[in-house]
Amino acid sequence: MNPADEPLGPLPGLSDAELPFPGRARLREHLVREAHSAPAPARPRRRAALLLAAGAAACAVTLAVTLGAAGPGGPPAAAPPDPAAVRLLDRVALTAQEAPAPAVRDGQFLYTRTTGHSTALSEVPGGAMEASRTDESGERWLSVDGSAAPVERTAEGGTRTLPWDGENRATLNSPTYRFLESLPTDPGRLLELIYADTRLNHGPGSGSTLGPDQAAFVAIGDLLRQVEAPPGVSAALYRAAARIPGVVLVPEATDAAGRTGVAVARVHGGERTEWIFDRSSLRLLGERTVLLEDGAWGKAGTAVTSVAVVGRGVSDRAGETPALVRPW
Template identity: 75%
Template sequence: MNAADDGRLDPSEGAETILRLPGLADTDLPFRGHRRIKEHLMRETARDARPARTPIRRPLALFLAAGAATCAVALAVTFGVSRFDERPPVARPEPAAVQLLDRVALVAQEAPAPTVRDGQFLYTKTTGHSTSLSETAGGGMAAARTDESAERWVSVDGTAGTLTRNAKGSATDPARGKDNASLNGPTYRFLESLPTDPDRLLETIYADTRLNHGGDSGSTTGPDQEAFVAIGDLLRTVEAPPGVSAALYRAAARIPGVILVPEATDAAGRTGVAIARVHKGERTEWIFDKGSLRLLGERTVLLKDSAWGKAGTPVTSVAIVGRGIADKAGQTPKQ
């Protein structure tokens, strides 16, 4: 597999990957999905790819805690034009990535909705690591891994705090209440209230990323990358209702620069296919099982040597190894 410097692959390799995945023939698509992908492919053929914008340098800090969302979204914020909006977009999403996300959305939408009651907890177990940099005695920089394996219990309705257990012990976040949940701290009831139309949902996410990561914000990432990260955090942190999960995947298919990676390995050693986005020499990947198209986890991979490590090194990697519903925080659901 030959990856270009920007993390993109030969289009034919992406197309072959889609064909190899079970149950992913074009004839399986509903009419609207098939038409949307066909129109996208026609646009790709008719127009030249736009040049990638030069990313802004970010501070030497990298931390991905299981369940930590990167962007806080204010739902009442309206769009504002920033200098990011005036720059050429990174690139349109790869057709193979759009197609895979549509398949993943179909699977998510057909999944049975979990039966939950107020007062219960959504349980998620993850395994993985993050990477941090520290200065050495000689003035250099050393990269070190931190175990990010954890178990979390998130209140269904927000009336109880979120319990987290990891290698450091146990900690409980304060209860958010029924009216204080957000995309940065979601509950199941909050997720139920989100729009299932992917365009409206993406507008909600971009409302924050344009405000907090636009040209005047001092952000080192920008709205598009932050939107991709925010959706990934939501998908990994709390299991959403099927319609919302499907909308999140379809919203991601509209973000510039989204690509397909045919082979990826999660923190639990499981291999799959990934949807990814490249930013400043790093590729953030959402890894899916090739058979079930279930989300396995997420990782960020270096595309070039740096202080963080050698090219190909996953500097963060978190795998979802368990999910369920518990009546009490600290109780492990029956599998």
């Protein structure tokens, strides 16, 4: 059965009663609006339309089929998105779309406070490989309009200005708030834009082992975590992610701050990259990468990378903690 046609049953580990709005009724209203706004006539859905979130238009079906297909001689296409993950991401998108936009002006900085760690692998005497953790906790100031360099402060208190060429050259990999405002809010168009980048840098002939699908999932996660995007763009990013082959639901996950939630994830190369959401507010708490098999990086179940957002705000100057930091 196509996820778009499935009954709107409860998600594992997440009940309608826990949602910040009347979940099932609200979602049905959303689907009706989507159906009425979709161009007609719609083409008959094929099995590849599993890539679509509920209520998508027929033109998006064609896009999803293209994105999920493997080229001649390439690796087999990933499994269609897990219907439960699609439903969760659509609910997250609805919540994100209704959130107030941050009140910012050019010349200001978006402030983000995080806690977490990453893992590095290095050779030790005797030739063995040893994994070691690095504390990634800290604060970051990102120029709203790209007119100033980003600034970071580590958990130890050291502050550094990140490389910047003095020009506003925001990209998907190095965004500003104004750049995010310029992105399309249509999930299909947005995903096409992201795939244009990931196919170029991670597709056949690129030398990358990540692949366009995993690279797209990682890119969207970075955009959502690193920058507080405009509500419409945030919602579009979540709905775009719901169309990436291989996304699954993880009923329970814990972020770097010790908060438990429900996650949407994607498996690649023996690792599972998870986006962790608060069960009640459906806010994105953080992201982690978990090993699925033993290896040089650690035992299966180890979170080799885990970063949680614990505070956001707006500052007039880089390096200055905002008077009001919103707990996240």
